[in-house]
Amino acid sequence: MNDELAIEVRGLRKRYGDLEAVRGLDFAVRRGEVYGLLGPNGAGKTTTVEILEGYRDRSDGDVTVLGHDPQLRARELRERVGIVLQSTGIYRHLTVREVLAHFAGLYPAPRGVEEVIELVGLGGKEDARTRTLSGGQLRRLDLALALIGDPELIFLDEPTTGFDPAARRGAWDTIRSLKALGKTVVLTTHYLDEAQALADRVAIVKDGRILVEGAPSELGAGDGATRYRVAWRNGSGLLNQRETDDPTSLLHELTSAALERGERLDSLSVTRPTLEDVYLELTADA
């Protein structure tokens, strides 16, 4: 076990009867890193995360989380991990402050209730019964409950679903502040801009396998999948666009031809594929 790693997964498999939801995953999450798991519905993301959280037993492979095997469900491990599940209810008849105070009592060294309320942006709602909260506010309470124990490792399963754009930015700031505190975050999301904005590294998962892994800005670079897009306006003002995996040669060709003709290439741009381009290309059904 490498102390630099918060999570190490080797050859992970999970079968439900005849269905194999996870088919041999290998990945590692470094301490202090925000790691994103991306993929379409049914890709195996949630199954994988729930195995790491200790909710499910794996069928095969090795998994280490903060030095523990999560399926043994050691209390010491659960004290160091915070979890935001995809959809979970909460005690409807209690107030925000009461719920957080109750959960704080379950951990050895919790953060302050008021501090966490401010951190997730629920200030002013402390004394509201949870059943009166909006969907976005409940999601923030989920995040608050995951943070109350001051965990080292935080699992966020689609943490901003149902947020309006401003609340989403707020949640992003909270997640960035966790990273600044040295916490490790495992994030599953459908929102590619969210992964691009937050994750140090992402893995794109489909059909229970990792298709590609790397920093969002570099994903796909260097392998055959990368297509740079070069766009410019020709002499008659028409917008041209061409894709290439060798932008250097294409630019040379375009610019020297233009210089020979004594023209300018207006609006010339070269764009790297976004995470979204890579994602859509990789997860498209053949």
Add this chain to the structure above:
Amino acid sequence: MPEPRSVAALSWRQFRLERTMFWRNPSAAFFNFLLPLLFLVLLCAVLTKQSDRDVIVPGIAGMAVLATTFSALAYNVVFLREQGILKRMRGTPLPSGAYLLGIAGNAVANTAIQVVLIVVAGKVFYGIDWPQDVPELVLFVVLGVVCFASLGVALAHAIPTFEAATVYVNVIFLPVVFISIDAAHDPAFLRGIAEALPLAHLIDGLSAAMVSGEGLGDEWSALGVLVVWTVLGVALAIRGFSWEQRRG
């Protein structure tokens, strides 16, 4: 004073939270709490002969045990499972045993309050003396609580959704109460069913402790049937327990 995060301290903490929530939820308070008391008042208003009331009061005490444990826990576990609260609690360091003790303790607190209210009402309004044999009463209430609480949790495994819970619970609760409250006067066919089930035996034991004063020596068969159902209930409650809603 136990260490603040010991299993005992955490059970107590969860118990107190469950009590707070119980009193803030009027519909739960009504069905678990007022319904058996309402039955007591109505039945004793209709049946004024002392010999009838001697049957009704321990019968309602048995019904109260069933309502506060079996029905309440079946509803509660299905609700907590469907809402995802069981799953959420499972992700915290709270030991599962402490959590379940807190929930069961909430049900048992209701049972204790109900039985005391029924005993007091029997003495004050319905011509029944204080219980003849208090240790016997406590023994039967405790055994009844464990038996019906475990059967309620076991039933929760069979209930698919919270919407369906009312049907599942009442299709058992109402007929069983009906045939068990005065099993001795049931037609032979119904008496056979009632005597195979635990409630009539609980009421039998409660009646001995509260009214007739027959000692434990006369109640071995009632105890035996209750113990058999308790063992079955505990085994089924543990075996099928699921922390989350089955999907689809």
